[in-house]
Amino acid sequence: xxxxxxxxxxxxxxxxxxxxxxxxxxxxxxxxxxxxxxxxxxxxxxxxxxxxxxxxxxxxxxxxxxxxxxxxxxxxxxxxxxxxxxxxxxxxxxxxxxxxxxxxxxxxxxxxxxxxxxxxxxxxxxxxxxxxxxxxxxxxxxxxxxxxxxxxxxxxxxxxxxxxxxxxxxxxxxxxxxxxxxxxxxxxxxxxxxxxxxxxxxxxxxxxxxxxxxxxxxxxxxxxxxxxxxxxxxxxxxxxxxxxxxxxxxxxxxxxxxxxxxxxxxxxxxxxxxxxxxxxxxxxxxxxxxxxxxxxxxxxxx
Numbered sequence: 553x554x555x556x557x558x559x560x561x562x563x564x565x566x567x568x569x570x571x572x573x574x575x576x577x578x579x580x581x582x583x584x585x586x587x588x589x590x591x592x593x594x595x596x597x598x599x600x601x602x603x604x605x606x607x608x609x610x611x612x613x614x615x616x617x618x619x620x621x622x623x624x625x626x627x628x629x630x631x632x633x634x635x636x637x638x639x640x641x642x643x644x645x646x647x648x649x650x651x652x653x654x655x656x657x658x659x660x661x662x663x664x665x666x667x668x669x670x671x672x673x674x675x676x677x678x679x680x681x682x683x684x685x686x687x688x689x690x691x692x693x694x695x696x697x698x699x700x701x702x703x704x705x706x707x708x709x710x711x712x713x714x715x716x717x718x719x720x721x722x723x724x725x726x727x728x729x730x731x732x733x734x735x736x737x738x739x740x741x742x743x744x745x746x747x748x749x750x751x752x753x754x755x756x757x758x759x760x761x762x763x764x765x766x767x768x769x770x771x772x773x774x775x776x777x778x779x780x781x782x783x784x785x786x787x788x789x790x791x792x793x794x795x796x797x798x799x800x801x802x803x804x805x806x807x808x809x810x811x812x813x814x815x816x817x818x819x820x821x822x823x824x825x826x827x828x829x830x831x832x833x834x835x836x837x838x839x840x841x842x843x844x845x846x847x848x849x850x851x852x853x854x
Contacts, residue, residue, distance in 0.1 A: 556807050558805045559802060565801040569783050570606045573767075573782060578773060581776060582608035582757065582775060582776040583776065584608065584759065584777065584778045585603045585611065586762075588611065588617060588633070592784055594784055596621070600621065600626055609776065611780075614632065618630055618632040618652065630658060632658070633660050634660070645669065646676075649669060649670060652673075653677045656682065660685075662686040662694045684757070685701065685720070689721040689722075689738075690724055693722075701744050701748050702747050705749070717757060718758070718775075719750055720758070721760045726761075726764035726768065726769060726772075727763075735769075737760075757776050759774055760774060761774070761777040762778055764789065765777070767792060785798045785801050804845075808836065810835070812833070812834050820834065
């Protein structure tokens with residue numbers, strides 16, 4: 553650990569961002585705070601208290617992240633996006649599924665095979681397994697094909713060892729200026745829900761909106777939204793139609809190691825990409841690749 557660099561995470565900024573995002577959605581719509589990848593590098597353990605207080609659900613990518621949250625003491629609603637089938641080594645798959653069920657983690661199901669394996673796990677553990685079905689509406693990654701959803705919904709609802717808590721999909725391009733593809737995905741998702749008999753009063757949480765859709769596509773808010781990067785104060789892209797006043801939660805500071813006066817015409821940095829137009833004082837900070845500061849950030853106005 554370097555004592556000459558300091559990273560600070562603002563719980564106040566995150567609370568502001570959650571409040572800002574909540575102001576965009578109906579009061580009845582839940583908010584799932586996506587804190588995968590160690591809370592986008594901000595530190596899952598550092599943010600657990602504020603996130604668990606402000607969000608209705610927490611969402612993570614992997615079973616390991618979900619179980620770590622349980623070890624840290626979080627006992628609220630918790631959704632894992634990777635199906636446990638991502639770890640298909642025996643006996644690890646069975647062990648992982650059993651642990652998720654035992655710790656009341658809601659498991660994403662994206663195939664009939666995954667559903668069968670989760671059913672076996674629930675019976676082994678002797679507990680009801682919480683399920684959210686993932687539907688592929690155009691991202692073309694993990695998810696049930698829309699045509700298969702009604703049958704899988706019936707299977708889950710008829711199985712006393714399973715509890716269907718939600719159905720969701722994910723946008724591929726909601727952060728682009730042209731929302732045509734995103735709107736087509738949403739229309740397909742809504743049609744799939746209708747075909748499966750899952751409406752607003754079904755008790756099943758319907759969710760699709762990521763950060764971009766939470767901000768730009770109100771029709772996608774449904775029963776729950778799943779913001780991720782916006783929670784930490786960053787706009788999903790420069791092409792967004794709306795730009796709510798989000799506050800970056802992370803600040804990075806360091807002591808100045810050295811200063812020097814350089815004449816006009818001096819060039820600085822890798823590639824010598826910046827040229828001083830007048831005599832200037834230059835300050836050197838001890839930040840680089842090892843600290844996560846990419847050279848592409850050089851010569852960027854702030």
